[in-house]
Amino acid sequence: MRTSTESLGNQLMTEFDRMLKVLNHVTEHADAIPGKELPQPELDESQCRHTAGLMRINHTGEVCAQALYYGQALWAKDDQTRTHLHRAAEEERDHLNWCQARLDELGAQVSITNPYWYMHSFAIGSLAALFGDEISYGFVIETERQVESHLQEHIDDIGEQDPKSMAILDQMRLDEIRHGNDARNAGGVELPEPVKLVMTGMSKIMKFVSYRI
Numbered sequence: 772m773r774t775s776t777e778s779l780g781n782q783l784m785t786e787f788d789r790m791l792k793v794l795n796h797v798t799e800h801a802d803a804i805p806g807k808e809l810p811q812p813e814l815d816e817s818q819c820r821h822t823a824g825l826m827r828i829n830h831t832g833e834v835c836a837q838a839l840y841y842g843q844a845l846w847a848k849d850d851q852t853r854t855h856l857h858r859a860a861e862e863e864r865d866h867l868n869w870c871q872a873r874l875d876e877l878g879a880q881v882s883i884t885n886p887y888w889y890m891h892s893f894a895i896g897s898l899a900a901l902f903g904d905e906i907s908y909g910f911v912i913e914t915e916r917q918v919e920s921h922l923q924e925h926i927d928d929i930g931e932q933d934p935k936s937m938a939i940l941d942q943m944r945l946d947e948i949r950h951g952n953d954a955r956n957a958g959g960v961e962l963p964e965p966v967k968l969v970m971t972g973m974s975k976i977m978k979f980v981s982y983r984i
């Protein structure tokens with residue numbers, strides 16, 4: 772966490788370390804994975820490839836969410852906002868771990884574009900924070916809304932064929948709704964429509980690419 776006594780150099784080193792941990796899947800604690808107790812579903816090759824593509828999108832989405840929140844936290848105007856963002860990022864790390872675990876079970880890789888998306892999202896988060904904490908929380912609200920929407924699409928798409936992935940996505944969707952509400956209650960404002968449109972466009976590019984590589 773950033774403090775007034777810590778030099779900017781140290782803070783940036785901490786952020787660099789965080790990025791390496793996220794990208795190299797270094798986890799500090801094991802999490803109870805939703806649906807862990809369920810048996811592996813019987814998926815044919817194309818179902819398996821499709822589900823893995825969707826879970827890879829969700830994994831990259833969680834990489835983006837963490838980077839966004841850490842970028843926002845670094846430049847947050849007050850400590851309460853910073854603590855809020857760090858707590859949200861911690862929960863996104865759980866989601867990241869769950870998606871990673873499911874990708875492993877499906878025998879699939881994470882997206883090779885994750886380093887780009889981490890840096891991209893960190894820069895966006897840093898930029899958002901410069902406009903003040905209300906706008907910063909507004910980014911959280913819109914990000915969570917978009918994530919919730921694509922999680923719902925994936926839940927509808929996967930259906931009953933893969934209860935293990937469904938259990939993870941269901942729990943993530945509930946958590947994302949709560950994150951959005953928390954940011955709204957903390958004073959977040961609705962972002963202007965053009966900003967939302969740009970975010971939607973970037974999210975579509977991320978989904979298109981991460982599904983494939």
Ligand SMILES: [Fe+2]
Nearest residue numbers: 833836863866
């Ligand atoms: Fe998440």
Ligand SMILES: [Fe+2]
Nearest residue numbers: 915946947950
């Ligand atoms: Fe979230």
